[in-house]
Amino acid sequence: MEEPSHKTEILITDDLPTADDHRFEALDRSYIGMASIGWAVAIILMIAINIVINTLNGDGFSWFFEVQVLSVVLALLFVLVLLAVAVPRLLWRSQGYQLRDKDIHHKHGIVWRAVTSLPYVRVQHVELESGPLERFFKLASLKFYTAGGGSADMKIPGLPFAAASKIRSFVLEQAGQDASAGHQDG
Amino acid sequence: MSRLVKTQVRGIRMDSVAGETAGGQTHKAGLELHSDKWQRTSPASVIYFAFKFITSLVKNGLQAVAPVAAVLATAGEQRWFALGALAAGAAVVLMVGSVLSYLNFKFRIDKETFLIRSGVLTRKRLTLGFDRIQNIAFREPLYFRPFGLVILTLESAGSTGEEVNLAGVPRPLAETIRRYILDRKENHKPINPSEAKNSAEATTEISAPTVSLLRQPLAELAKYGISNNNIWVFAGIAAGALAQVDELWESGFMQAVFSAVGETVGTGIVAIATFAILLALLVLLVLMLASVLGAIIVNYNYCLSYADGRYHRTRGLFERQETSVPEVKVQSLKIAQPLIARFLDRFHLTFNQVGFEGKQAQNKSQKFIVPSVTETFYTQLAQRLFDKTDVLKQTLHPISQKFVFRHMIYTFGIPSLLVSGLWAINLGLAGLIPLAVPLVLLPFIVLRWRRYGYAIDGCHAVVRKGLFGLTLTVFPLYKVQTISISQSPGQQTAGLANLKVKLAGHSLTIPYMPIEDAKAWRAKALLQVETQSDPWM
Numbered sequence: 147m148e149e150p151s152h153k154t155e156i157l158i159t160d161d162l163p164t165a166d167d168h169r170f171e172a173l174d175r176s177y178i179g180m181a182s183i184g185w186a187v188a189i190i191l192m193i194a195i196n197i198v199i200n201t202l203n204g205d206g207f208s209w210f211f212e213v214q215v216l217s218v219v220l221a222l223l224f225v226l227v228l229l230a231v232a233v234p235r236l237l238w239r240s241q242g243y244q245l246r247d248k249d250i251h252h253k254h255g256i257v258w259r260a261v262t263s264l265p266y267v268r269v270q271h272v273e274l275e276s277g278p279l280e281r282f283f284k285l286a287s288l289k290f291y292t293a294g295g296g297s298a299d300m301k302i303p304g305l306p307f308a309a310a311s312k313i314r315s316f317v318l319e320q321a322g323q324d325a326s327a328g329h330q331d332g
Numbered sequence: 333m334s335r336l337v338k339t340q341v342r343g344i345r346m347d348s349v350a351g352e353t354a355g356g357q358t359h360k361a362g363l364e365l366h367s368d369k370w371q372r373t374s375p376a377s378v379i380y381f382a383f384k385f386i387t388s389l390v391k392n393g394l395q396a397v398a399p400v401a402a403v404l405a406t407a408g409e410q411r412w413f414a415l416g417a418l419a420a421g422a423a424v425v426l427m428v429g430s431v432l433s434y435l436n437f438k439f440r441i442d443k444e445t446f447l448i449r450s451g452v453l454t455r456k457r458l459t460l461g462f463d464r465i466q467n468i469a470f471r472e473p474l475y476f477r478p479f480g481l482v483i484l485t486l487e488s489a490g491s492t493g494e495e496v497n498l499a500g501v502p503r504p505l506a507e508t509i510r511r512y513i514l515d516r517k518e519n520h521k522p523i524n525p526s527e528a529k530n531s532a533e534a535t536t537e538i539s540a541p542t543v544s545l546l547r548q549p550l551a552e553l554a555k556y557g558i559s560n561n562n563i564w565v566f567a568g569i570a571a572g573a574l575a576q577v578d579e580l581w582e583s584g585f586m587q588a589v590f591s592a593v594g595e596t597v598g599t600g601i602v603a604i605a606t607f608a609i610l611l612a613l614l615v616l617l618v619l620m621l622a623s624v625l626g627a628i629i630v631n632y633n634y635c636l637s638y639a640d641g642r643y644h645r646t647r648g649l650f651e652r653q654e655t656s657v658p659e660v661k662v663q664s665l666k667i668a669q670p671l672i673a674r675f676l677d678r679f680h681l682t683f684n685q686v687g688f689e690g691k692q693a694q695n696k697s698q699k700f701i702v703p704s705v706t707e708t709f710y711t712q713l714a715q716r717l718f719d720k721t722d723v724l725k726q727t728l729h730p731i732s733q734k735f736v737f738r739h740m741i742y743t744f745g746i747p748s749l750l751v752s753g754l755w756a757i758n759l760g761l762a763g764l765i766p767l768a769v770p771l772v773l774l775p776f777i778v779l780r781w782r783r784y785g786y787a788i789d790g791c792h793a794v795v796r797k798g799l800f801g802l803t804l805t806v807f808p809l810y811k812v813q814t815i816s817i818s819q820s821p822g823q824q825t826a827g828l829a830n831l832k833v834k835l836a837g838h839s840l841t842i843p844y845m846p847i848e849d850a851k852a853w854r855a856k857a858l859l860q861v862e863t864q865s866d867p868w869m
Binding site: 257261262263264267268293 | 820
């Protein structure tokens with residue numbers, strides 16, 4: 147007789163709605179590739195713009211190529227490339243989402259870590275977004291909107307397309323159920 | 333689902349229409365609640381349109397006056413004749429425009445929508461579904477009082493520009509319209525017709541007793557005028573206006589003033605300083621008077637009452653305003669005490685409603701403010717609003733002292749170090765002046781840190797912040813939209829976190845609270861949101 151009651155206790159503590167930080171699902175790995183391309187494009191663009199400026203100014207940056215300056219520039223470039231390799235990985239690792247019975251959580255931030263929690267009942271609408279780059283990697287982002295403000299309250303990037311639409315319909319279903327339940331009570 | 337609701341609603345309406353034709357809803361002015369024809373408002377609304385025209389002219393200000401000035405400058409000797417002709421012309425345009433506006437303004441109340449046609453040059457047609465009407469307010473300007481007419485304002489959900497003013501409606505009709513729309517809005521839910529009929533009867537029979545909550549005498553309004561932060565708004569406007577008047581500075585008027593001051597009080601630094609302080613006090617006094625006057629004009633005879641799940645407010649000297657806000661729409665109660673109000677021991681309350689962040693400023697006139705109340709009043713009001721909560725009686729938890737260090741070092745310390753470093757290269761010792769900035773700001777940071785406070789009970793929470801004054805925000809946890817916890821690396825090692833609570837309309841942040849507290853807040857809020865089925869808006 148004592149054993150079942152003991153079990154119940156465990157179940158209750160397990161059920162308590164504290165956001166359990168250890169069970170976040172990771173984003174799709176191809177998100178790293180996508181983010182790297184984004185960074186690479188940004189760096190290439192930066193260098194290209196500088197080359198254009200240089201030619202327009204008639205080699206205005208020639209002092210760049212003096213030995214001392216050049217070493218600094220190359221060092222900077224190296225750091226930049228390092229970042230381009232490391233940051234997407236960190237971006238991927240720092241993010242995660244957790245779907246629960248009644249709410250969804252999103253963890254984000256490399257240095258400043260944050261967890262945003264959103265109960266399904268408060269979801270106004272969900273947007274599934276997939277840009278050209280995302281489409282190439284077969285990824286999508288989910289944007290959740292509440293009545294809280296104009297911009298999205300939660301944005302989860304790097305989800306496989308199928309998973310994203312599955313989550314979307316699940317969340318909308320949950321939100322709809324709860325909303326209709328609320329209406330009848332009110 | 334929605335189609336189903338619609339057909340039911342139509343069924344209800346057939347019923348109610350039959351009842352109304354039997355009961356007779358025709359009013360004195362010949363206006364009716366329902367009719368297939370388009371109706372005009374009372375002819376007196378011509379005055380309203382004239383006023384509207386004039387105020388929009390004043391608001392657009394200088395551009396409108398520019399042609400007049402041009403005429404005056406070029407007309408030479410016939411200046412007065414030209415001016416007179418211009419005034420007469422303007423008056424004719426105003427009259428014709430107002431009459432045409434009146435003639436072109438037509439409305440019709442359908443079974444579930446409010447239809448409006450308006451506009452002289454550009455015709456506008458507006459269809460406003462009852463379900464989209466957020467609020468119905470009355471305004472009673474001075475010039476409508478002899479006729480017993482009011483302006484009926486329908487505030488719709490969404491964009492603020494989309495509100496409808498129905499000017500020149502007899503008060504009884506306005507009240508019938510309000511009751512009709514509110515009943516229809518509330519009766520959206522019933523499932524079968526018999527139930528709907530019952531509830532319709534119930535709403536007509538029961539007129540729940542109105543509880544009067546507050547009546548503000550002039551003295552309280554004066555206190556509100558002195559202590560609200562509008563003084564600084566006035567000061568800004570006044571400063572702007574003064575800066576515009578170049579002539580004042582160029583005419584030598586100020587030099588004359590300065591020399592006169594020099595002669596009378598002497599040229600000693602002490603004398604001039606005293607004079608400057610006195611002058612500043614005088615300016616402040618004038619601003620306060622202006623603010624008091626403004627507060628009295630807007631809030632004259634302020635009454636707050638409660639009936640049928642709504643808070644009603646009437647106020648205004650020249651224009652009586654009647655606004656109401658449904659209890660369920662109140663997302664949080666803001667209790668503000670600006671610096672001056674601390675000495676008067678008064679608080680100003682705001683019922684925060686649903687709205688988009690950033691658009692708040694536009695709705696300023698629609699803000700539901702309760703001016704100049706005592707602590708006992710707001711405690712009771714909070715209990716009335718939020719299920720007898722005692723959360724306001726709790727002692728608030730402070731946030732971590734690390735808040736002060738963080739701002740001293742990261743927000744102000746490092747930037748000032750960088751700046752002074754750069755300056756010192758060029759300026760020498762004088763370049764070190766920026767290093768003093770964090771020290772000067774220290775008392776303010778400490779003040780800000782001390783103002784922060786938070787408390788929570790099972791269902792409600794309160795957050796305090798401020799610098800000189802303070803602001804308490806009380807809200808029921810089940811109205812939370814999202815909640816997020818963030819930590820900087822330093823906070824992670826110190827076991828601290830920033831908590832951001834998003835409500836519909838605005839968000840609250842508690843920085844540097846212990847991570848356990850932040851997690852407890854999140855757990856409690858999520859539990860409330862997910863288990864409470866009460867409508868939140």
